[in-house]
Amino acid sequence: xxxxxxxxxxxxxxxxxxxxxKCEQNLGHDTMYWxxxxxxxxxxxxxxxxxKELIINETVPNRFSPKSPDKAHLNLHINSLELGDSAVYFxxxxxxxxxPGYTFGSGTRLTVV
Amino acid sequence: QKEVEQNSGPLSVPExxxxxxxxxxxxxxxxxxxxxxxxxxxxxxxxxxxxxxxDKEDGRFTAQLNxxxxxxxxxxxxxxxxxxxxxxxxxxxxxxxxxxxxxxxLTVIP
Numbered sequence: 001x002x003x004x005x006x007x008x009x010x011x012x013x014x015x016x017x018x019x020x021x022k023c024e025q026n027l028g029h030d031t032m033y034w035x036x037x038x039x040x041x042x043x044x045x046x047x048x049x050x051x052k053e054l055i056i057n058e059t060v061p062n063r064f065s066p067k068s069p070d071k072a073h074l075n076l077h078i079n080s081l082e083l084g085d086s087a088v089y090f091x092x093x094x095x096x097x098x099x100p101g102y103t104f105g106s107g108t109r110l111t112v113v
Numbered sequence: 114q115k116e117v118e119q120n121s122g123p124l125s126v127p128e129x130x131x132x133x134x135x136x137x138x139x140x141x142x143x144x145x146x147x148x149x150x151x152x153x154x155x156x157x158x159x160x161x162x163x164x165x166x167x168d169k170e171d172g173r174f175t176a177q178l179n180x181x182x183x184x185x186x187x188x189x190x191x192x193x194x195x196x197x198x199x200x201x202x203x204x205x206x207x208x209x210x211x212x213x214x215x216x217x218x219l220t221v222i223p
Contacts, residue, residue, distance in 0.1 A: 043157070101147065104157050105156060
């Protein structure tokens with residue numbers, strides 16, 4: 001059983017489109033995250049949800065909106081995609097905010113053309 | 114100044130040697146320190162964490178922390194070709210903040 005699963009694995013889309021990435025964890029963790037990894041391998045946190053409440057909202061454009069229907073799911077919706085949004089997006093989870101040993105999903109490689 | 118700095122490498126070591134990976138951080142109040150391994154095209158996986166000054170050993174891996182120097186390192190003994198990957202240092206300064214370095218690429222040469 002995959003602990004943190006995200007779909008799709010690859011996403012190629014045109015500029016201006018709207019897309020969503022889904023994430024689910026079956027670990028019973030309280031906290032879920034979205035990270036963006038650029039071409040230089042730099043991982044930067046975008047959002048954190050603790051038990052369905054937004055805890056961190058780093059300075060990302062408001063075209064990005066996280067949605068958490070329950071503590072096992074954290075989806076990422078992106079409006080009006082831009083070329084600079086091309087990256088690998090990782091979902092992750094941890095037991096709670098005080099225990100940031102993460103389990104990462106396998107990543108979604110987003111390419112905007 | 115970046116919160117977490119790593120030498121991007123690439124670092125090459127022969128099989129069987131000790132690989133030494135280094136990381137410095139800017140927030141003196143940081144409490145938790147992590148090392149992740151990321152194979153090409155894969156997601157990061159946690160391999161070590163350390164909270165206290167000194168050494169922590171787990172198999173062939175040793176994490177070393179020196180809070181006075183704001184320095185954390187990872188030693189890999191008896192390096193194997195399967196250790197070839199990018200190693201990411203991560204620091205948890207306080208509460209909800211969590212920062213990754215850009216990673217060091219390690220190649221173990223058979």
